Amino acid sequence: MNEDYRTTESEKLKPPVTSVGVIGWLKGNLFNSWFNSVLTIVTLYFLWITVPSFIRWAFVDSLWISTGAECHQAGGACWSIIPANIRFILFGFFPYESQWRPLLAMILLVGLLYYSQNRNHWKKSLAYAWILGLFIMGLLMKGGLFGLDSVESTQWGGLPLTLLLSVFGLTAAYPLGVVLALGRQSKMPAIKTVCVIYIELIRGVPLITLLFMSSVVFPLFLPEGITVNKILRAQAAIILFTAAYIAEVVRGGLQGMSKGQYEAAESLGLNYHQTMRLVILPQALKIVIPPTVSILISAFKDTSLVVIIALYDILKTTQSVLSDPKWMGFSAEAYIFIALIYFVCCFSMSNYSRRLEKELDRSL
Amino acid sequence: MNDKQPETNEKASSNEAIIEIIDMHKWFGEFHVLNNINLTVQKQERIVICGPSGSGKSTLIRCINRLEEHQRGRIIVDGIELTNDIKNIEKIRMEVGMVFQHFNLFPHLTIVENLALGPIWVRKVPKKEAEETAMHYLEKVHIAEQAKKYPGQLSGGQQQRVAIARSLCMKPNVMLFDEPTSALDPEMVKEVLDVMISLASEGMTMIVVSHEMGFAKSVAHRVLFMDFGRIVEENTPVEFFENPQHERTKLFLSQILH
Ligand SMILES: Nc1ncnc2c1ncn2[C@@H]1O[C@H](COP(=O)(O)OP(=O)(O)O)[C@@H](O)[C@H]1O
Ligand SMILES: [Mg+2]
Numbered sequence: 003m004n005e006d007y008r009t010t011e012s013e014k015l016k017p018p019v020t021s022v023g024v025i026g027w028l029k030g031n032l033f034n035s036w037f038n039s040v041l042t043i044v045t046l047y048f049l050w051i052t053v054p055s056f057i058r059w060a061f062v063d064s065l066w067i068s069t070g071a072e073c074h075q076a077g078g079a080c081w082s083i084i085p086a087n088i089r090f091i092l093f094g095f096f097p098y099e100s101q102w103r104p105l106l107a108m109i110l111l112v113g114l115l116y117y118s119q120n121r122n123h124w125k126k127s128l129a130y131a132w133i134l135g136l137f138i139m140g141l142l143m144k145g146g147l148f149g150l151d152s153v154e155s156t157q158w159g160g161l162p163l164t165l166l167l168s169v170f171g172l173t174a175a176y177p178l179g180v181v182l183a184l185g186r187q188s189k190m191p192a193i194k195t196v197c198v199i200y201i202e203l204i205r206g207v208p209l210i211t212l213l214f215m216s217s218v219v220f221p222l223f224l225p226e227g228i229t230v231n232k233i234l235r236a237q238a239a240i241i242l243f244t245a246a247y248i249a250e251v252v253r254g255g256l257q258g259m260s261k262g263q264y265e266a267a268e269s270l271g272l273n274y275h276q277t278m279r280l281v282i283l284p285q286a287l288k289i290v291i292p293p294t295v296s297i298l299i300s301a302f303k304d305t306s307l308v309v310i311i312a313l314y315d316i317l318k319t320t321q322s323v324l325s326d327p328k329w330m331g332f333s334a335e336a337y338i339f340i341a342l343i344y345f346v347c348c349f350s351m352s353n354y355s356r357r358l359e360k361e362l363d364r365s366l
Numbered sequence: 367m368n369d370k371q372p373e374t375n376e377k378a379s380s381n382e383a384i385i386e387i388i389d390m391h392k393w394f395g396e397f398h399v400l401n402n403i404n405l406t407v408q409k410q411e412r413i414v415i416c417g418p419s420g421s422g423k424s425t426l427i428r429c430i431n432r433l434e435e436h437q438r439g440r441i442i443v444d445g446i447e448l449t450n451d452i453k454n455i456e457k458i459r460m461e462v463g464m465v466f467q468h469f470n471l472f473p474h475l476t477i478v479e480n481l482a483l484g485p486i487w488v489r490k491v492p493k494k495e496a497e498e499t500a501m502h503y504l505e506k507v508h509i510a511e512q513a514k515k516y517p518g519q520l521s522g523g524q525q526q527r528v529a530i531a532r533s534l535c536m537k538p539n540v541m542l543f544d545e546p547t548s549a550l551d552p553e554m555v556k557e558v559l560d561v562m563i564s565l566a567s568e569g570m571t572m573i574v575v576s577h578e579m580g581f582a583k584s585v586a587h588r589v590l591f592m593d594f595g596r597i598v599e600e601n602t603p604v605e606f607f608e609n610p611q612h613e614r615t616k617l618f619l620s621q622i623l624h
Pocket of ligand 2: 423424544
C-alpha cells in the first residue's frame with residue numbers, strides 16, 4: 003500500500019521538459035541569469051577566435067620531422083625540435099652511446115612505482131624488489147661495475163635527474179614530515195622546540211634560498227678536501243624543505259583526531275609508539291591525503307628550481323636546446339612538450355591519491 | 367527494567383581487595399575535582415557509581431587506569447601501586463578494561479581487527495590465536511556475524527557491545543564502564559545492559575558509572591553516590607534507592623526518577 007502511494011506520487015511529479023535534455027542543461031547552467039548569459043557569450047567569442055588558430059598552428063601548418071631551417075620557413079608549429087633533440091632533452095650530457103642505461107633505469111623506476119600502486123602488493127617481497135631495483139638503478143646510472151663505463155654524476159641530467167630528485171625527495175620528505183609533526187606535538191619541551199623552530203625556519207624561506215645555501219654556503223663549512231655531491235645537496239635541500247610543509251599538514255590531521263581514540267588505545271595498554279602507528283597515524287594521514295598530495299605535486303614541480311644551481315634537469319636541458327641557433331625561436335613547442343611531461347606526472351599523482359582515498363574510505 | 371536476574375546481590379564471594387583507593391585527591395588546575403576518595407573494591411565485587419553531571423565520576427574511574435593522574439593519596443590495583451613508573455601503568459592497563467560512553471572503536475579497523483589489536487601488540491599473542499579469541503568474545507556479545515564490518519557500519523548498541531568485547535579480549539580482571547548506555551538510543555540500551563549482566567554473572571569485577579537503576583538493583587553489590595568530588599553516600603542498592611540518607615541523594619534520586 004505504501005509502495006503504491008509512492009509510485010503514483012513519483013509519476014505525477016515528472017520534471018518539466020525544459021529542465022531536462024540539452025536545452026534544459028544549457029538553460030540551467032549557461033543561461034540561467036543575464037549575467038551568466040553574457041559570460042557564456044563572451045567565453046564563446048574568445049574560444050571562437052583562439053581555438054581555430056591554435057589548431058591551425060599546432061596541427062595544420064605544423065612540421066613534425068624536419069630541420070630547424072625548414073621550420074623557420076614554415077608558419078606553423080615546429081614540433082621537429084622535439085624528435086631532433088629528444089635525447090639531449092631527456093638525458094642531458096649522459097654519454098651518448100650509454101643513454102640506454104638511464105632509459106632502462108627510468109623504465110625500472112616507473113615500473114616499480116606502477117606495481118606499488120596496488121595495495122595488495124604491499125608485502126615484504128615488494129620491499130626487497132625496491133631494494134634490488136634501487137641498486138640496479140644506481141648501477142645503471144653510475145656504472146663502474148660489470149663492464150659498465152663509469153659515469154660521473156655531474157653528467158647526469160634531463161628526465162632521470164628530475165625523477166631522481168622528485169621521487170627520492172618526496173619519499174624521504176614524507177616520513178621526515180610525519181616525524182616532525184609528531185615531534186611538534188610531543189610533551190617533551192626540548193623535542194617540541196626543536197621541531198617548531200625547524201618547521202617555522204624552513205617555511206620562512208623560499209626553496210631557492212635553500213638550494214643556494216646547499217650549493218654555495220654549505221660547502222664553505224666543510225673541511226678542506228671533502229666535497230658532497232651537488233645532486234645530493236640539492237636533494238637534501240628539497241627533502242628538508244618539503245618535510246616542513248608535510249609536517250604542518252600532518253599536524254592538522256593529528257589535531258583532527260578525537261581524544262577518545264588515544265584513550266581507547268591507551269586503556270588497551272598500547273604504548274605511545276603503538277598508539278601512534280596503529281591507531282592515530284593511519285587515520286590522521288588518511289584525512290590529510292588531499293593536502294599532502296598538493297604539497298607533493300608542488301614539490302615535484304619545484305624540483306625544476308635546481309636550474310639555478312646549474313643542475314641540468316629536464317627544464318634546463320630544454321632551455322639549452324633552445325639556445326642552439328638552429329632551433330632558436332621554437333620555445334613554445336619545447337615548453338608545451340615539457341609541460342606535457344610534467345602534467346602526466348602530476349596528473350598520475352593526483353589520480354592515484356584519489357583512488358587511494360576511495361579505497362581507504364570504505365573503512366570510515 | 368531488566369527481567370534477567372543473574373544472581374542475587376549478595377556480598378562478593380571473596381574478600382580480597384583488587385582495587386584500593388586511599389585518601390586520593392585530584393585537581394584540574396585550581397579546581398578540586400576529587401576530594402578525599404577512599405574506596406576498596408573486592409574481587410568479583412560490582413559497584414555502580416551515580417551522581418550529578420560534573421561530580422567527578424568519570425575522573426574517578428579514569429584515575430584507576432591512569433587516563434588521569436591523581437595528585438595525592440594512593441591507588442593500588444591488583445597489588446600494583448600507580449606511580450609515574452610507566453611499567454606499572456602498562457601492567458595495570460593490561461589488568462583493567464575500560465568501556466567509554468562514546469565506544470571509541472577504531473574506525474579504520476574491522477571489528478575483528480579492533481578486538482585483536484590489543485592482544486597482538488600488548489599481550490604478544492599470535493595473530494591467529496588473537497583472532498580466534500576475538501571471535502569467541504564476539505559470539506559472547508552476540509555479534510559474531512559482523513566481524514568483517516567496520517565500526518561505522520554498526521548501530522550504537524552493536525558498537526558498544528563490540529567495545530565491551532574488545533576490552534574482554536585483553537582478559538582483564540577489572541572492567542570499568544563510563545556511562546556505557548547514555549549515548550545510546552533507548553531501544554539499544556537493553557542489549558548492552560544484557561551483555562553487562564551476563565558478564566556480572568560470570569563474576570567479573572565491575573565499576574560502572576551509570577544511572578540505570580534497574581541495572582544497579584539487579585547487579586550491583588554497592589551503589590556509590592558522588593557529588594562535588596566526594597563520595598557522599600554508599601549503600602546496598604535496595605537501601606540506596608529506597609532509603610537514601612542524605613538530602614542531596616534524595617534530591618538527585620527524585621530528579622532521575624522523574
Ligand atoms: N581535562 C579536564 N580539564 C579540566 N577540567 C576537567 C577535565 N575533565 C573534567 N573536568 C571537570 O571536572 C569535573 C568532573 O568531570 P567528570 O569527572 O567528567 O564528571 P562526571 O563524569 O561526573 O560528569 C567537571 O566539572 C569537568 O568540567
Ligand atoms: Mg562523565
